Amino acid sequence: MGNPRVIYWFRTDLRLHDSPALKAALDLNPEEFWPVWTWDPRYVYRARVGTNRWQFLLDCQNDLSKSITKLNKKSKLFLMREAPQTLFPKLFKAWKITHLVFEKDTDAYAKDRDEVVKKAAEEAGVEVIIKSGRTLWDSDELVKKNHNKPTMSISQVQAAGPKIGKISRPIPPPKSIPDPGDTKLDFEPQRPEQNPDLNSSSRLQGDKSYERISGPNDDFAVPTLEELGFARATSSHRGGETIALQMLDRIIADEQYTATFEKPNTAPTAFEPQATTLLSPHLHFGSLSIREFYWRVQDVVDNYSGKASHPPASLTGQLLFRDMYFGAQAALGYSFGQTLYNSHCRFIPWHLPSKVDHKTKLVTGEYHVDSPQAEEWFQRWKYGRTGFPWIDALMRQLRQEGWIHHLGRHAVACFLTRGGCYISWERGAEVFEEWLIDHETACNAGNWQWLSCTAFFAQFFRCYSPIAFPKKWDKEGIFVKRYVPELKGLDAKYIYEPWKAPMADQKKAKVRIQGDGKEQLEGVYPKPMFDFNERRNICIEGMKKAYKVGLYGDDPKAIDGTWRKLFDDDAEGPTEGNTNIMVLLKRTRVVRGKKAVKLKGATEKGRSVSEAK
DNA sequence: GAATCTGTTGGATAC
DNA sequence: CGTATCCAACAGATT
Numbered sequence: 244m245g246n247p248r249v250i251y252w253f254r255t256d257l258r259l260h261d262s263p264a265l266k267a268a269l270d271l272n273p274e275e276f277w278p279v280w281t282w283d284p285r286y287v288y289r290a291r292v293g294t295n296r297w298q299f300l301l302d303c304q305n306d307l308s309k310s311i312t313k314l315n316k317k318s319k320l321f322l323m324r325e326a327p328q329t330l331f332p333k334l335f336k337a338w339k340i341t342h343l344v345f346e347k348d349t350d351a352y353a354k355d356r357d358e359v360v361k362k363a364a365e366e367a368g369v370e371v372i373i374k375s376g377r378t379l380w381d382s383d384e385l386v387k388k389n390h391n392k393p394t395m396s397i398s399q400v401q402a403a404g405p406k407i408g409k410i411s412r413p414i415p416p417p418k419s420i421p422d423p424g425d426t427k428l429d430f431e432p433q434r435p436e437q438n439p440d441l442n443s444s445s446r447l448q449g450d451k452s453y454e455r456i457s458g459p460n461d462d463f464a465v466p467t468l469e470e471l472g473f474a475r476a477t478s479s480h481r482g483g484e485t486i487a488l489q490m491l492d493r494i495i496a497d498e499q500y501t502a503t504f505e506k507p508n509t510a511p512t513a514f515e516p517q518a519t520t521l522l523s524p525h526l527h528f529g530s531l532s533i534r535e536f537y538w539r540v541q542d543v544v545d546n547y548s549g550k551a552s553h554p555p556a557s558l559t560g561q562l563l564f565r566d567m568y569f570g571a572q573a574a575l576g577y578s579f580g581q582t583l584y585n586s587h588c589r590f591i592p593w594h595l596p597s598k599v600d601h602k603t604k605l606v607t608g609e610y611h612v613d614s615p616q617a618e619e620w621f622q623r624w625k626y627g628r629t630g631f632p633w634i635d636a637l638m639r640q641l642r643q644e645g646w647i648h649h650l651g652r653h654a655v656a657c658f659l660t661r662g663g664c665y666i667s668w669e670r671g672a673e674v675f676e677e678w679l680i681d682h683e684t685a686c687n688a689g690n691w692q693w694l695s696c697t698a699f700f701a702q703f704f705r706c707y708s709p710i711a712f713p714k715k716w717d718k719e720g721i722f723v724k725r726y727v728p729e730l731k732g733l734d735a736k737y738i739y740e741p742w743k744a745p746m747a748d749q750k751k752a753k754v755r756i757q758g759d760g761k762e763q764l765e766g767v768y769p770k771p772m773f774d775f776n777e778r779r780n781i782c783i784e785g786m787k788k789a790y791k792v793g794l795y796g797d798d799p800k801a802i803d804g805t806w807r808k809l810f811d812d813d814a815e816g817p818t819e820g821n822t823n824i825m826v827l828l829k830r831t832r833v834v835r836g837k838k839a840v841k842l843k844g845a846t847e848k849g850r851s852v853s854e855a856k
Numbered sequence: 857g858a859a860t861c862t863g864t865t866g867g868a869t870a871c
Numbered sequence: 872c873g874t875a876t877c878c879a880a881c882a883g884a885t886t
Contacts, residue, residue, distance in 0.1 A: 396863085397863090397864080398862095398863090505864075505865090506864055506865065507864050507865035508864095508865080509865090511865095554864085555863095555864045556864045556865085557864090560864065561864085564864080649864095649865080650865060653865070657866095700863085702863085702866090704866085705865095705866045705867085706866065706867085707865095707866065707867095708866075708867070711866080711867060711868085712866075712867085715866095
């Protein structure tokens with residue numbers, strides 16, 4: 244075919260280095276070549292995207308656009324402010340397009356969207372070329388090699404991945420980029436429905452990004468946060484391929500760090516510098532290629548003279564987990580992001596469960612407030628006012644920086660779900676979705692299911708203490724004092740349990756430990772919202788019961804509500820009232836707020852039930 | 857099919 | 872201060 248006129252559609256691959264799809268597009272020898280990003284109302288309104296993640300995305304787009312212009316000063320990244328489903332059919336005509344090329348995306352919504360675009364291309368006689376590149380292995384292929392089952396353990400990935408083949412070496416960036424064709428557009432843009440807008444609370448003003456398809460200055464420029472209606476970003480982490488490659492260089496230069504990295508041994512309390520690579524947001528936006536990361540690390544490991552670490556704890560092991568979650572999502576689709584209708588997620592009668600539209604089988608974005616107490620705990624967790632400084636510091640760091648260490652995520656996730664509040668993991672996942680700059684649905688949903696012991700992981704008796712766990716990493720409480728400054732003057736021995744500080748110490752530290760944390764008051768830090776050990780025991784009993792009942796999210800009983808009949812005992816309650824919660828509370832003796840001691844009765848009963856089975 | 861081992865990242869206690 | 876052991880006990884992989 245002569246004179247190809249090609250649109251390259253950038254999506255989750257905001258880079259020039261190692262892009263198999265971009266290479267395929269340029270290999271067509273296009274006569275005219277438009278590097279395009281299309282705004283997606285799903286992302287703008289129907290996904291929770293906080294201002295820090297927007298900033299990171301805009302950074303990536305600006306950097307990429309500059310890099311394209313460096314290769315061809317007539318070209319840039321053309322930002323089209325219309326939904327791809329309605330835009331492309333018009334673009335195909337207007338620009339007489341012959342080829343559309345993009346990187347494969349196995350997110351549930353992306354699959355639906357791309358099907359619509361592919362069909363439109365077919366009708367317009369446009370050839371579509373799709374290349375896999377977001378993960379180490381194509382997620383659909385990974386599932387196939389895993390006997391057509393979702394990848395639910397790392398060993399499955401380690402077995403299935405190599406069956407596909409070796410991870411390819413990165414492709415060098417292009418040396419030149421063809422001219423773009425005419426960019427004149429003579430059609431009216433279609434503006435999407437703006438309601439509901441899940442991000443309305445973080446907008447200072449309404450979103451203006453759909454007012455004109457080519458942007459306010461008619462130049463297809465990358466929008467500003469202002470155009471999107473958002474306030475300034477608060478995070479110090481910035482996006483873009485240039486930065487990502489510099490960060491990778493710095494990591495690789497430290498051979499010992501690169502070759503001996505073991506995730507479980509990295510400190511979640513380190514913040515200057517951080518203990519891990521901070522490359523996850525770059526992998527999400529594609530400002531760094533996963534194969535670039537993999538091979539740069541692997542080459543160091545292969546040449547390392549000392550004792551190198553191994554997957555899954557090593558640096559490359561982290562990438563395997565990402566492929567595992569992508570494989571699970573590719574197989575399970577939308578249901579992977581929720582409990583109900585999810586065949587691989589255990590049903591636990593958490594508080595604040597999601598509302599579900601049974602016609603579409605999808606969560607609606609709202610949830611049932613089955614317990615005012617749980618709702619209060621959820622709000623205090625979200626805004627870092629639980630009265631547990633370790634939890635509060637992490638949640639405040641998350642909100643401010645858009646990033647917390649993986650083990651920090653474990654701590655707050657365990658606390659919200661199976662090890663404290665007994666609140667649905669979906670509530671926590673939504674907060675992470677909004678605030679994390681490295682949020683991607685597969686990894687976020689997967690990690691929340693892991694931590695809540697509803698999939699991937701099941702040892703619910705291993706519970707993170709908000710007091711003991713941080714002590715292992717930061718005895719002085721330096722991390723807490725950074726993000727919870729009202730505790731700055733407090734003696735280290737009380738830093739994780741400030742409610743134990745005598746009045747004299749509180750005075751000396753110029754902080755009062757009082758109140759319920761519903762609002763933030765000057766010089767005041769709240770009392771803990773519950774006795775942790777007491778809650779821990781209640782939750783573990785609840786988990787034991789729920790495991791014994793053994794429902795999964797796609798069980799008719801889980802869907803139609805008849806599960807309640809199976810939960811009428813003394814475990815942490817069904818979502819409509821804790822029928823016999825007092826029985827359990829009586830069995831937990833609280834010794835002057837110091838620690839809870841489980842009495843014999845509880846243990847013996849638990850055992851007799853399991854033996855009876 | 858049963859028994860045993862292993863699983864990226866727990867906590868408390870003893871030495 | 873590091874390491875071993877128990878706690879009470881899940882599920883997937885391996886034998």
